[in-house]
Amino acid sequence: MAFLAKVSKALTIAGSDCGGGAGIQADLKTFQELGAYGMSVITAVTAQNTLGVQGVYPMEAAAVIRQLDSIGEDLTPDAIKTGMLFSAEIIQAVSAKVKQYGWKNLVIDPVMVAKGGSSLLQQEAIQSLIKHLIPLALVTTPNIPEAELLTRMPIRTLHDREEAAKRIIQMGSQYVVIKGGHDTGKDGIIDLVYDGGHFAYMESKRIDTQHTHGTGCTYSAAVTAELASGKTVDEAVRTAKGFIQAAIEDQLSIGGGHGPTNHFAYQRRMRGAATGPQRFLQ
Ligand SMILES: Nc1ncnc2c1ncn2[C@@H]1O[C@H](COP(=O)(O)OP(=O)(O)OP(=O)(O)O)[C@@H](O)[C@H]1O
Numbered sequence: 001m002a003f004l005a006k007v008s009k010a011l012t013i014a015g016s017d018c019g020g021g022a023g024i025q026a027d028l029k030t031f032q033e034l035g036a037y038g039m040s041v042i043t044a045v046t047a048q049n050t051l052g053v054q055g056v057y058p059m060e061a062a063a064v065i066r067q068l069d070s071i072g073e074d075l076t077p078d079a080i081k082t083g084m085l086f087s088a089e090i091i092q093a094v095s096a097k098v099k100q101y102g103w104k105n106l107v108i109d110p111v112m113v114a115k116g117g118s119s120l121l122q123q124e125a126i127q128s129l130i131k132h133l134i135p136l137a138l139v140t141t142p143n144i145p146e147a148e149l150l151t152r153m154p155i156r157t158l159h160d161r162e163e164a165a166k167r168i169i170q171m172g173s174q175y176v177v178i179k180g181g182h183d184t185g186k187d188g189i190i191d192l193v194y195d196g197g198h199f200a201y202m203e204s205k206r207i208d209t210q211h212t213h214g215t216g217c218t219y220s221a222a223v224t225a226e227l228a229s230g231k232t233v234d235e236a237v238r239t240a241k242g243f244i245q246a247a248i249e250d251q252l253s254i255g256g257g258h259g260p261t262n263h264f265a266y267q268r269r270m271r272g273a274a275t276g277p278q279r280f281l282q
């Protein structure tokens with residue numbers, strides 16, 4: 001039986017995480033769960049698990065360009081996200097191809113450092129991100145340390161975060177979400193959403209867990225999947241928050257370190273099914 005409705009298509013341009021919790025793997029799982037047909041352009045292969053990053057192997061820029069052309073010549077994505085881009089050369093290639101193919105609904109997760117401290121973006125590439133990619137973004141989703149590096153200002157208070165958000169809008173992104181996961185001093189977490197005119201504060205309770213590997217990738221992939229299906233940015237960030245909240249709450253407890261989030265959780269909750277470990281052990 002054929003699908004009657006047109007399927008939405010989402011593309012991730014990011015690094016591979018062989019452990020499956022972050023990067024391309026988290027993005028494709030999230031796209032699938034939210035009903036988008038997922039496509040991927042791989043910028044780097046990383047060897048990592050819940051204990052840390054053991055190796056980073058960037059792709060040649062030519063290989064990234066060839067993958068982007070294969071998508072562009074045949075498959076028009078309805079929304080795109082970028083994650084780990086590694087180098088200025090890859091950033092410039094992605095920027096050129098997004099412009100060439102006129103791709104819309106670009107979500108930039110400006111991945112810089114993995115939770116254990118390994119670098120996923122060369123230091124000198126930050127300027128390239130600001131110059132070549134952020135001006136094309138519909139939404140940019142830095143965490144607090146990434147927002148500090150982009151804006152070159154320390155972020156301690158909510159007021160600082162608002163100032164940083166203004167600076168990222170001035171760089172050309174239409175919306176910015178400064179995520180609050182790294183704001184560890186509080187029980188609650190606030191993700192700040194700004195469109196250049198109005199600040200929205202998305203508050204949630206902080207879940208006390210070490211299993212937060214790939215939260216940023218999963219969150220921005222959920223935003224992208226929702227945009228691909230025609231949702232507004234306001235709707236997309238709300239659904240993405242619900243998706244990541246469920247994925248962190250119903251932990252899978254995989255691996256000996258910082259484990260992945262539960263990409264099954266949101267849809268299983270929507271269907272009224274049990275999602276915690278008891279469900280998986282049955
Ligand atoms: N402990 C937590 N409890 C509830 N929500 C969380 C927690 N940690 C992160 N989040 C949420 O997850 C999303 C991603 O935020 P975070 O700041 O962790 O991103 P990130 O640092 O880019 O993630 P990563 O680098 O691991 O991929 C945000 O919506 C944030 O509010």
Ligand SMILES: Cc1ncc(CO)c(N)n1
Pocket residue numbers: 014015016017022023024046083084111113114115120213214215216217
């Ligand atoms: C490939 C990849 N992208 C992003 C992150 C950040 O979570 C990671 N750890 N690995």
